Amino acid sequence: MNHGMLKLFRIFLIALFIQNLFANSYVNNMxxxxxxxxxxxxxxxxxxxxxxxxxxxxxxxxxxxxxxxxxxxxxxxxxxxxxxxxxxxxxxxxxxxxxxxxxxxxxxxxxxxxxxxxxxxxxxxxxxxxxxxxxxxxxxxxxxxxxxxxxxxxxxxxxxxxxxxxxxxxxxxxxxxxxxxxxxxxxxxxxxxxxxxxxxxxxxxxxxxxxxxxxxxxxxxxxxxxxxxxxxxxxxxxxxxxxxxxxxxxxxxxxxxxxxxxxxxxxxxxxxNDDIYISFYDETIQLPLSQIRTLLKYFPIKKDGTLEFSPSNPLLTVVKDNGLFVIHYGNRKLANLKPDYMDIDTETKVVNMVIDGVKKEIKIGSIVDVNESFLVEPINDIRVNVIGFVKKGRIDESGLEIRQNKFLNGFSVDTKGNLYRIEFYKGKKFAGMILVNFDKLKTSESGVSMISDFIRKATLKM
The missing domain is CATH 3.40.630.10 (Zn peptidases)
Structure with a gap:
C-alpha cells in the first residue's frame, strides 16, 4: 500500500470511528x-x-x-x-x-x-x-x-x-x-x-x-x-x-x-399525519406536529442541554444534531429546534385570557382556539412575549388585544400561518408556553387542547 492509499485508509478509519461514536449516542436514547x-x-x-x-x-x-x-x-x-x-x-x-x-x-x-x-x-x-x-x-x-x-x-x-x-x-x-x-x-x-x-x-x-x-x-x-x-x-x-x-x-x-x-x-x-404531538418540560410546552415548520428558532432549552419530552406516539423522539434538536417521527425529520438556552421555571400553571371576548382560565401548555382576537391578562412577576407580534415601546405584551393580521409573516409554528406562540417569563426564567390557533378546524369542542395520554416520557441529555 503506497503512502497516498495509507493516508486515505486512515481517514476512512477515523470517519468510521466518528460515525460509530455518534451512532452509539443515538442508540443510548433509542x-x-x-x-x-x-x-x-x-x-x-x-x-x-x-x-x-x-x-x-x-x-x-x-x-x-x-x-x-x-x-x-x-x-x-x-x-x-x-x-x-x-x-x-x-x-x-x-x-x-x-x-x-x-x-x-x-x-x-x-x-x-x-x-x-x-x-x-x-x-x-x-x-x-x-x-x-x-x-x-x-x-x-x-x-x-x-x-x-x-x-x-x-x-x-x-x-x-x-x-x-x-x-x-x-x-x-x-x-x-x-x-x-x-x-x-x-x-x-x-x-x-x-x-x-x-x-x-x-x-x-x-x-x-x-x-x-x-x-x-x-x-x-x-x-x-x-x-x-x-x-x-x-x-x-x-x-x-x-x-x-x-x-x-x-x-x-x-x-x-x-x-x-x-x-x-x-x-x-x-x-x-395528523394525530401527533410532543410536549416538553412537564407539559409546559405542547407542539402539534402535523403542519409544523421545519425550523423553530429560539426554542427554550434548559441551560444544561437537558430536554425532557413526552411524545404522543412511540415513533417520536428528539435527537441533537449539529447544534439543533431534531424531532423525528419514524423515518421523517419533522422539525429542527434552534435552542435558546435558559433556566426553566414550571411553577406557573394557569393564566387568565380573554378569547373572542370571553374570559377563560387557560392551563400552561394548552392550544387555544381563537376566532377573532385574544388577550392575556397581566400576571404578577410574569412577562408575556407573543412571538411574531411587535408593539413598539412594550416589553410585556399582556393586556393587549391581538388579532391574526397583527403577526409578522414567518413567525407561526405551523406552515399555514395559524398557530402562534405566547411565551411566559419569570425574570430571566422561561415559565411556559401557550399556542393560539386561528385555524377554522378547531382542536376540540371546548376550544382548548391538551395531550392527555402519553406513551412514554423521555429525557435527552447532552
Missing amino acids: EFDFIKKGKQDDNTLLIIGGIQGDEPGAFMAASIVTTHYEITKGSVWVVPNLNFYSIIKRSRGPYGDMNRKFAQISKDDPDYEAVQRIKKYITSDEVKVVLNLHDGSGFYRKDYTNWTFSPDRWGQSSIIDQSKLDIEYYGNLEEISKEVCEHVNENLLRDRDLYHTKNTHTKMGDKEMEKSLTYFAINNGKAAFGNEASKTLPLHERTYYHLLALEKYMEIMGIEFKRKFDLNSLNVKRVI
Whole structure:
C-alpha cells in the first residue's frame, strides 16, 4: 500500500470511528418500547414492528395499535420500534439485518441487548402468537408473471415457516394464515393487492430464514407469522393492510377491541399525519406536529442541554444534531429546534385570557382556539412575549388585544400561518408556553387542547 492509499485508509478509519461514536449516542436514547394493552392473560398476542427501519408500514401499524386501539377483552403486547436506531437512520439495519441475528449473535454486536430483550418477550409463557410486521418487495405470487409479481417477491403475503406446529394452541399455521388472507382480500383497495400465504419451509434448508425472529419463535413453541405489505404501495395503504391482518389475528384469538377511527385507507392516512404531538418540560410546552415548520428558532432549552419530552406516539423522539434538536417521527425529520438556552421555571400553571371576548382560565401548555382576537391578562412577576407580534415601546405584551393580521409573516409554528406562540417569563426564567390557533378546524369542542395520554416520557441529555 503506497503512502497516498495509507493516508486515505486512515481517514476512512477515523470517519468510521466518528460515525460509530455518534451512532452509539443515538442508540443510548433509542431502546425499543414495550407496551401492554388489555387484561393480561395466557393468551397474549405479541405484535412487533420496526425490526427493519426501512419498512415504515410495519412500524406505523404497530404504533397505531398502541395509540388508537383499546383492547376490551384479552391481552396484546406491542413492540412498535424494535430497531429504533435503524428507523431513524432509514436503514434496513445500520449494524446488519437484525432479523438475521436470532440464531446466533455476538455480545459485541450493537444489536445484542435488543435481540436478547425481545427474545425474553417472545418466550414468555403468556405469549401464544407472535406477529412480526414487514414491508416487502413487489407482490408475492405462487406463479411467475414478471419481476414485480413472482414467487421471489414478499409483498402482500402472510408468511409462515411451516404448515403446522405441534403445540397446544394455534399450531395450524397454514389454516390461520389463509383465514387472515381471506379477510384482507375481502377488503382490498384494488384487485392487484391480493394477499397470499407464503410458506418458506424454513426447516427444509432455508439458511437465511433459520436466522429469523419468527423461526426463533417457532423453535420455542410459539405460533409465529410474518405479515408483509408491499413496498410498492404508499405508506397509508401498507399500514391499512397491516391493520386488517392484525385485527383478524385478534379475532382468531378471541381478543376484542375498540378502534378510535373507521378503518379505511384515508382515515389511516389522517391518523398517521395528523394525530401527533410532543410536549416538553412537564407539559409546559405542547407542539402539534402535523403542519409544523421545519425550523423553530429560539426554542427554550434548559441551560444544561437537558430536554425532557413526552411524545404522543412511540415513533417520536428528539435527537441533537449539529447544534439543533431534531424531532423525528419514524423515518421523517419533522422539525429542527434552534435552542435558546435558559433556566426553566414550571411553577406557573394557569393564566387568565380573554378569547373572542370571553374570559377563560387557560392551563400552561394548552392550544387555544381563537376566532377573532385574544388577550392575556397581566400576571404578577410574569412577562408575556407573543412571538411574531411587535408593539413598539412594550416589553410585556399582556393586556393587549391581538388579532391574526397583527403577526409578522414567518413567525407561526405551523406552515399555514395559524398557530402562534405566547411565551411566559419569570425574570430571566422561561415559565411556559401557550399556542393560539386561528385555524377554522378547531382542536376540540371546548376550544382548548391538551395531550392527555402519553406513551412514554423521555429525557435527552447532552
